[in-house]
Amino acid sequence: MNNGNIFLDLLVRFAPEGTPSWLLDLSAAGVGVGILVAMVSVIAMFCVWMERKVAGHIQCRYGPMYVGGWHGWAQSIADGVKLLLKEDMIPIGADRPLFVLAPALVLGSIFAALAALPLAPGVFFADIDLGLFFILAMSSMTTIGVVMAGWASASKWTVYGAMREAAQVVAYEIPLGISLMVPLIVAGTFNLNEASALQSGWYGMHWYIFQNPFVLPAFALFFISALAETKRAPFDLPEAESELVAGFMTEYSGIRWSFFFMEEYAAMFLMSVVAAVFFLGGFESPFTSLARDVFGEQHFLASLTAGLVLLVKAFGGIFLMMWLRWTLPRVRIDQVMTMGYKYLTPLALLCVLGASIFEALWLGVA
Amino acid sequence: MSVVASYINNIVSGVKSTLVGMRITGKYFLKKPITVQYPDERLPIPNRYRGIHYLEQEKCINCLACARACPVDCIEMDAVRHGKELEWVKFTIDYQKCMFCELCVYPCPKDCIHMGNEFAFVTTDRSELHHDLLSYKGMSREARIRKREAEEKKKKKAAAKAAKAAKEAQAAETEGDPPQPTEGEA
Numbered sequence: 368m369n370n371g372n373i374f375l376d377l378l379v380r381f382a383p384e385g386t387p388s389w390l391l392d393l394s395a396a397g398v399g400v401g402i403l404v405a406m407v408s409v410i411a412m413f414c415v416w417m418e419r420k421v422a423g424h425i426q427c428r429y430g431p432m433y434v435g436g437w438h439g440w441a442q443s444i445a446d447g448v449k450l451l452l453k454e455d456m457i458p459i460g461a462d463r464p465l466f467v468l469a470p471a472l473v474l475g476s477i478f479a480a481l482a483a484l485p486l487a488p489g490v491f492f493a494d495i496d497l498g499l500f501f502i503l504a505m506s507s508m509t510t511i512g513v514v515m516a517g518w519a520s521a522s523k524w525t526v527y528g529a530m531r532e533a534a535q536v537v538a539y540e541i542p543l544g545i546s547l548m549v550p551l552i553v554a555g556t557f558n559l560n561e562a563s564a565l566q567s568g569w570y571g572m573h574w575y576i577f578q579n580p581f582v583l584p585a586f587a588l589f590f591i592s593a594l595a596e597t598k599r600a601p602f603d604l605p606e607a608e609s610e611l612v613a614g615f616m617t618e619y620s621g622i623r624w625s626f627f628f629m630e631e632y633a634a635m636f637l638m639s640v641v642a643a644v645f646f647l648g649g650f651e652s653p654f655t656s657l658a659r660d661v662f663g664e665q666h667f668l669a670s671l672t673a674g675l676v677l678l679v680k681a682f683g684g685i686f687l688m689m690w691l692r693w694t695l696p697r698v699r700i701d702q703v704m705t706m707g708y709k710y711l712t713p714l715a716l717l718c719v720l721g722a723s724i725f726e727a728l729w730l731g732v733a
Numbered sequence: 734m735s736v737v738a739s740y741i742n743n744i745v746s747g748v749k750s751t752l753v754g755m756r757i758t759g760k761y762f763l764k765k766p767i768t769v770q771y772p773d774e775r776l777p778i779p780n781r782y783r784g785i786h787y788l789e790q791e792k793c794i795n796c797l798a799c800a801r802a803c804p805v806d807c808i809e810m811d812a813v814r815h816g817k818e819l820e821w822v823k824f825t826i827d828y829q830k831c832m833f834c835e836l837c838v839y840p841c842p843k844d845c846i847h848m849g850n851e852f853a854f855v856t857t858d859r860s861e862l863h864h865d866l867l868s869y870k871g872m873s874r875e876a877r878i879r880k881r882e883a884e885e886k887k888k889k890k891a892a893a894k895a896a897k898a899a900k901e902a903q904a905a906e907t908e909g910d911p912p913q914p915t916e917g918e919a
Contacts, residue, residue: 425758428768694758695751710744 399492403478407633412443414632414685421689453621458521461618465519470619470626473512477633480505484640485560487674488650498559499551499641503544506596506637509630510536513605513615516627520618528614531700532605535595538707539602543592545715549585549722550575550645559641563649563677571656574648581722586646588715590687593638595707597631599688601695602703609697639684643677652676778850783833785851786826788866791873792845795819799837799846805830808837816883818876821867828854828862 375395382391416431419442423430435441457466480502482492495501510532517529553575554562566573576582595602606614616627643649650673658672698706769776778784795812807830811822835848846866856862872880 421762424766425762427761427764427766429766429770432770690755690758690762691751694754714744 399482400478403482403492407478407481407629407636408447410636411629411632412447414635415443415446415628416440417682417685418632418689418692421686422693425690425693447625450621450625455621455623456618458618460521462519462521465515466618467623469512469516469519470623470630471512472515473509473630474626474633476505476508476512477630477637479508480637481633483559484637485563485644485650485677487670487677488560488564490670490674491560494560495558497557499547499557499562499645502637502641503540503547506634507536507540509634513627516619517605517615520615522618524611524613524617525615528605528607528611528617531607532598532615534700535598535602535604535703535707538704539592539595539711542588542707542711542715543596545712545719546585546589546592547641547645549579549582549715549718552719552722552726553579553582554645559644559649563644563651566648566651567656571648571651571653574646574651576646579722579725581718581725582646585715585718585722586642588711588718589642589646590684591706592711593642594688594691595703597634597638597688599631599635600692601698603692603697604700604703607697635685635688636681639681639688640677642684643680647680649680650674650677652680778852782850782852783835783848785828785849785854785864786837786866787847787849788824788868789843789845789847790821790824790866790868791875792843793819793824794843795821796842798840798842802836802840804834804836805832807831815872815880818872818880818883820872821870823870824866825863826866828864829859 375391378391378395378398416439420430420438429438431439431442433439434445457463483495483498483501483505485491485494513532514529517525517527517532520526550562551557554565556562556565566575566578569577576586598605604614605611606616608614611617616624619627655669655673655676658666658669662668795810795814797810800806800808800810807827808825809827810824812824813820813822833848838846838848854862854864
């Protein structure tokens with residue numbers, strides 16, 4: 368039986384008789400949040416290290432090489448410790464409550480979005496039927512935090528950054544959502560677990576991008592919109608270090624600043640996982656299919672293989688984002704707007720139309 | 734119609750130029766980095782590189798040619814002469830002044846001052862930029878031995894001379910006849 372949370376299931380199994388159910392719920396939530404926070408921190412730190420390595424190698428240098436011995440693997444840990452020990456400064460003119468709340472809101476909403484992600488088939492923090500909807504809603508909340516941070520800092524740079532963030536994210540929410548409608552039309556479910564399971568045919572290669580010819584262009588559109596959503600170069604206008612110092616996070620330091628930093632990488636991971644689940648087969652791959660055949664459907668190793676496959680796909684997406692960042696120069700704000708409204712949105716709508724017609728006529732699912 | 738054509742053309746050229754860029758960066762990503770892990774490995778330094786000086790102190794004769802040639806007067810040297818041997822007091826180069834022009838190297842008659850290949854000499858204090866090029870102060874062991882030998886030789890020579898003089902005097906005495914040169918001394 369599944370209550371929607373594996374920790375709750377485990378606790379129900381091992382808790383003594385007569386434990387009140389609210390206590391079980393609360394402790395399950397606590398354990399889940401703890402694991403989620405640890406997971407996100409590790410992923411963010413790994414991504415930072417990876418980003419520096421990828422950037423280095425693209426520019427014919429090594430990147431971090433010393434801290435920790437092997438290729439500077441502990442660089443992010445050292446940076447994290449440094450950030451924790453740094454002075455936490457709040458500018459005199461700043462709106463204190465908002466200034467303090469903003470990074471928490473940004474990180475909290477991205478954590479909430481990550482809670483809906485499946486870790487392996489049947490292993491999840493929260494199995495939400497409207498999972499994708501929830502993820503999109505929660506990841507859009509970060510914008511409010513960013514605008515809040517920009518306004519509360521009482522600095523010109525931060526206000527510019529916040530304005531740009533607001534304009535850009537509003538523009539790119541539309542193609543992001545519309546391009547995700549294409550695989551949704553094919554899948555017929557918002558639930559990430561179910562959407563992933565529906566791609567298990569053809570020895571694990573029955574991915575949505577192969578099921579319908581309009582999903583592949585929709586994937587490209589989704590990826591570009593996701594880049595803009597996560598404020599990654601070439602769409603990093605809210606940060607724009609060469610024009611706006613650091614944009615909305617100019618006035619932040621120490622651990623509060625690292626919250627914004629972590630949010631960026633967590634959002635990258637989130638978008639990559641969503642892309643993997645709704646376009647690139649989710650858990651399904653020939654390896655997953657093979658592992659299921661060898662170990663059996665419910666076996667631990669089959670689940671582990673599936674989880675690893677999803678992780679590899681997610682990091683493939685993250686790598687692509689990094690590759691693009693170190694390839695393309697930053698675009699101007701008017702170019703960002705043009706691209707969002709004049710190119711991505713109509714093309715996404717065309718994809719939806721095409722996919723619907725394809726599903727209705729060729730496959731007869733009307 | 735041209736609006737639609739340029740719209741499609743924009744999409745195609747945008748995608749194409751992105752792919753071209755990604756191909757280039759991807760190629761560099763797979764290449765071996767060209768940077769060197771500096772303190773661990775260093776690029777080879779050219780033979781004629783002008784780094785910190787080094788001095789072959791045994792050859793140096795304290796002629797001051799290098800100090801005089803120096804356009805910024807950053808070389809200070811001093812030595813006491815004992816016969817042929819030198820007792821070194823100092824030979825310093827002030828790297829706050831030195832401009833690594835190599836003009837001190839050419840006039841040296843003994844070819845004993847050179848520009849080395851060391852370039853990293855960061856210090857936390859200005860006074861540490863006065864480099865002492867002497868590997869030893871005072872006299873070297875060899876010089877001391879040579880000096881002692883020379884002194885002994887001199888002493889021996891003096892002794893031999895004295896003995897010879899005494900002998901001659903004695904010979905003169907035994908002959909008896911010649912005039913006495915020792916009279917005045919006595």
